[in-house]
Amino acid sequence: MDWQAIGLSLRLALATTLVLQLLGMPLAWWVAFSRRRWKFLVEAVVALPLVLPPTVLGFYVLVAIGPRSPVGALYARLTGGLLPFSFTGLLVASVLYSMPFTVQPMAAAFGAVDRKLLEASWCLGISRASTFRRVVIPLARPGIATAAILSFAHTVGEFGVVLMVGGNIAGVTRTVSISIYDQTQSLDYAGAWHTSLLLVAFSFVVLALTYSWQRRAWMLWPPR
Amino acid sequence: MAATLTAACRKTLPGGFRLDAALRLPLDQAPVTVLFGPSGAGKTTLLRLLTGLEHPDDGTIVFRDQTWCDTARGVWLGPQQRRAGLVFQDYALFPHLSVQRNVAFAASPQVAERMMARFGLAGLAGRMPRAISGGEQQRVALARALAAEPELLLLDEPLSALDAAARVRTRRELRGLLASAGVPSIVVTHDRIEAITLADWMAVMVDGRILQTGPVRDVFARPATAQVAEAVGVENILPAEIVARAGGLLRLRVGNGALECLDGGETGPVLASIRAEDVALTRDTAGVSTQRNRLSGVVSAISIEGPLARVEMECGFPLVALVTAQSAADLNLVPGESLAAVVKTTSVHVIAAG
Numbered sequence: 001m002d003w004q005a006i007g008l009s010l011r012l013a014l015a016t017t018l019v020l021q022l023l024g025m026p027l028a029w030w031v032a033f034s035r036r037r038w039k040f041l042v043e044a045v046v047a048l049p050l051v052l053p054p055t056v057l058g059f060y061v062l063v064a065i066g067p068r069s070p071v072g073a074l075y076a077r078l079t080g081g082l083l084p085f086s087f088t089g090l091l092v093a094s095v096l097y098s099m100p101f102t103v104q105p106m107a108a109a110f111g112a113v114d115r116k117l118l119e120a121s122w123c124l125g126i127s128r129a130s131t132f133r134r135v136v137i138p139l140a141r142p143g144i145a146t147a148a149i150l151s152f153a154h155t156v157g158e159f160g161v162v163l164m165v166g167g168n169i170a171g172v173t174r175t176v177s178i179s180i181y182d183q184t185q186s187l188d189y190a191g192a193w194h195t196s197l198l199l200v201a202f203s204f205v206v207l208a209l210t211y212s213w214q215r216r217a218w219m220l221w222p223p224r
Numbered sequence: 225m226a227a228t229l230t231a232a233c234r235k236t237l238p239g240g241f242r243l244d245a246a247l248r249l250p251l252d253q254a255p256v257t258v259l260f261g262p263s264g265a266g267k268t269t270l271l272r273l274l275t276g277l278e279h280p281d282d283g284t285i286v287f288r289d290q291t292w293c294d295t296a297r298g299v300w301l302g303p304q305q306r307r308a309g310l311v312f313q314d315y316a317l318f319p320h321l322s323v324q325r326n327v328a329f330a331a332s333p334q335v336a337e338r339m340m341a342r343f344g345l346a347g348l349a350g351r352m353p354r355a356i357s358g359g360e361q362q363r364v365a366l367a368r369a370l371a372a373e374p375e376l377l378l379l380d381e382p383l384s385a386l387d388a389a390a391r392v393r394t395r396r397e398l399r400g401l402l403a404s405a406g407v408p409s410i411v412v413t414h415d416r417i418e419a420i421t422l423a424d425w426m427a428v429m430v431d432g433r434i435l436q437t438g439p440v441r442d443v444f445a446r447p448a449t450a451q452v453a454e455a456v457g458v459e460n461i462l463p464a465e466i467v468a469r470a471g472g473l474l475r476l477r478v479g480n481g482a483l484e485c486l487d488g489g490e491t492g493p494v495l496a497s498i499r500a501e502d503v504a505l506t507r508d509t510a511g512v513s514t515q516r517n518r519l520s521g522v523v524s525a526i527s528i529e530g531p532l533a534r535v536e537m538e539c540g541f542p543l544v545a546l547v548t549a550q551s552a553a554d555l556n557l558v559p560g561e562s563l564a565a566v567v568k569t570t571s572v573h574v575i576a577a578g
Contacts, residue, residue: 119277120316122303124330124372134329138320 001194004171005179012087012175013155016094020102020151021144023095028106028147029132047104049097058164061093065165085167090175093165094155101150109143110136146210153206157199227252227408229376233273233283233293243432245270251376251408254425256399258440259412261429261455267412268313270429271378274410275310276303287376309369309407311379315361317353323364324349331371339367343401358386359394363401370405377402377409383418395421416457420444428452446573450495453575459500459544464574465493473516474574481540484516485572495575502571503545505535506564507555517567519543523559526552533557537565 031043049057065083066072075083083089113136121131137144159177166173168182176195183192232246243266249257259267272278274285276292279300285292287308292301303310317326323345328336340346343363348356353364362382369377382398383391399422402409411422419426420440427437428447435455436448447453453461462483468475469487476483476496483496521539528534533552535545543565557563 114316116312116314116316117318119275119303120310120312120318121329123275123277123308123310124368125304125307126330127304135318135320 001191001198002174002176002179002183005174005176006195006198008087008171008174009156009176012090012094013152015091016098016155017102017148017152019091019095020098021148024099024102024106024147024151025144028103029110029136031103031107032110047100050100054097054158054160055164057097058093058161061089061096061161062165065089065092084165085169085173087166087172090162090166090173093161094158097158097161098151098154101154102147105143105146105150106140109140109146112143113139142213145213149206149210153203157203227288229274229285229287229408229410231270231274231283231285233270233280233285235269235273235278235280235283237269241266241269241432243269243273245429245432245434247427247434247437249410249425249427249437254423254439255405255408256402256423257408257410257425257427258419258423259410259427259429260416260419261414263414265414265429265455266432267414267429268380269432271310271380271410271412274376275308275378276301276306277310306376307372307374308376308378309372309374311362311365311369311377311382313381314385315353315365317361317364317368319353321353322349323351323353323356326353326364327367327371329368329372331373335373336367336371339371343367357390359390362386362394362398366401370407374407377405377407379409379411381412381414383413383415398422416444419456428455430455444499447497447575450497450575453495453497458497459546460496460498460503460542461575462496462498462541462543463493464496466491473569476572476574479541481519483519483567483572484569485574486569488574490574490576492576497573497575498543498567498571500534500544500546502567503543503547504566505545505547505551505555505557506566508564516569517565517572519565519567521563521565523557523561523563525559526557528552537563539565 027046031039062084063069064071065075067076067082072083075081083092117135118131121135122128126134157177159181162173162175162178168174168178176199180192180195183195229247229249229251233243235243245266251257259270261267269278273280280293280295282295284294291299292306293299318329321329324336324340327339327345340349343366345363345367348360353361356364383394386394395418402422413419423440425438426440426443428435428443430451436443436452443452444456447456447458450461462478464476464478464483466474467477472487474485474487476485476494478496485496519539521537521543523535524538525536526533528549531549533547533549535547535552535557537543537545545565
């Protein structure tokens with residue numbers, strides 16, 4: 001079993017989840033409460049990774065963070081390193097790839113908070129930011145937890161984007177799914193078996209826990 | 225500075241409903257004002273405009289010496305700056321917080337504790353909102369709003385979420401709580417009994433407009449227009465014509481009958497409004513009494529509504545009388561029977577028709 005790859009995957013998933021909680025929350029808030037006419041465009045962009053082949057997303061991210069792009073050039077000047085084929089580059093790609101798995105459950109949970117409760121808080125003299133912290137977040141907690149669990153699980157399982165952006169560098173970008181691919185290519189079927197089985201068990205446990213926690217987690221099943 | 229609330233707002237809602245309300249309330253003379261009108265009159269929208277939860281298309285709102293909203297000058301205070309407490313129709317208590325934390329949401333623990341004691345909530349401090357009764361929820365909502373020390377309290381149909389028995393009990397209680405709150409309040413309601421029980425002052429709203437404001441008894445006794453009379457539930461609104469005026473009295477022709485009433489200086493076509501409670505019935509069709517309006521007629525229908533009987537009569541014009549079911553039984557009323565309806569001159573109120 002490639003414990004190094006498993007450790008890397010867990011580290012990547014954890015980092016991705018944390019970044020997404022920070023970035024996704026304001027975005028989900030905006031999606032849930034904005035009345036802008038062009039909101040649907042943002043919703044569509046956030047949902048794109050659900051339907052795009054990971055190779056397409058990976059390709060664009062690779063180009064966008066490459067040393068010849070403004071982003072990549074700026075990163076190189078600031079840190080002296082390159083984003084592609086690095087853990088940070090992988091993190092950027094994973095954040096984009098798992099964005100819908102954070103934003104959608106959060107936005108659904110925020111949107112389900114009775115607007116009157118927000119108005120009641122405002123009329124009591126409480127600012128919008130404090131109202132979000134004291135009313136919306138506590139009431140949307142199951143949705144926020146679902147967002148974290150799904151983003152984590154989804155990042156652990158990603159393959160195409162990692163391969164495009166990160167390549168296959170042991171200890172840096174070789175995640176567990178790449179490791180299984182390697183094992184299969186090198187006819188190490190026993191290793192592939194074990195690692196795959198571990199992933200199946202892990203994913204099943206995560207989803208079972210999520211659905212026991214909140215029925216609407218992935219919106220695949222009708223509400224109870 | 226007198227506690228006057230002046231508002232003149234226009235707003236068209238997405239459904240096409242137009243609100244065009246002008247209001248001036250002397251809140252220091254009348255601590256409790258009722259905003260009264262049928263469902264769909266725009267009362268809640270007006271309340272939301274006053275709290276700042278809703279923007280008017282144009283208009284001004286001035287409370288005491290503070291301009292809350294003036295679209296022409298670009299002045300706008302949000303709900304946080306207005307210090308206008310709002311009690312929602314379904315109370316909107318924070319479901320994730322205990323009673324104590326709800327009341328203390330925007331107040332110091334000391335103030336919250338004082339409010340809880342005053343509203344009899346001390347024993348419920350640790351309970352969650354879903355685990356207390358509707359009447360208790362209402363007291364929590366009221367305590368929460370007052371704990372934030374507002375300068376004006378707004379209540380949207382505060383009794384409508386309660387069942388009938390709780391409503392009667394809470395109505396009396398609410399009057400006492402509002403009167404002793406030390407903060408002027410505006411209560412939205414479509415219920416006449418609520419208006420009479422709760423308020424000192426009232427503003428009648430129909431179809432997005434404020435049609436009349438004044439002391440509650442004045443508005444009920446002397447509706448300014450037929451629309452107000454209909455809104456406040458005056459059963460008899462009769463098209464009439466002035467045929468004579470003498471000695472401070474008017475003589476009206478109403479259908480094929482006649483009525484006498486006090487001369488308020490009206491001219492032209494008028495409406496005579498008589499509350500059904502002010503019509504007495506007697507079998508003695510020829511008797512002498514101080515009543516000037518003794519109308520012979522025929523009973524056309526009787527319906528019993530709880531302790532009251534609603535008697536419809538034809539006495540040259542249709543007239544509805546509301547008497548106790550007991551008196552209706554004592555008189556042994558049956559449809560088709562001849563009877564006299566007696567109405568005091570002062571109970572006939574003349575409204576200019578137009």
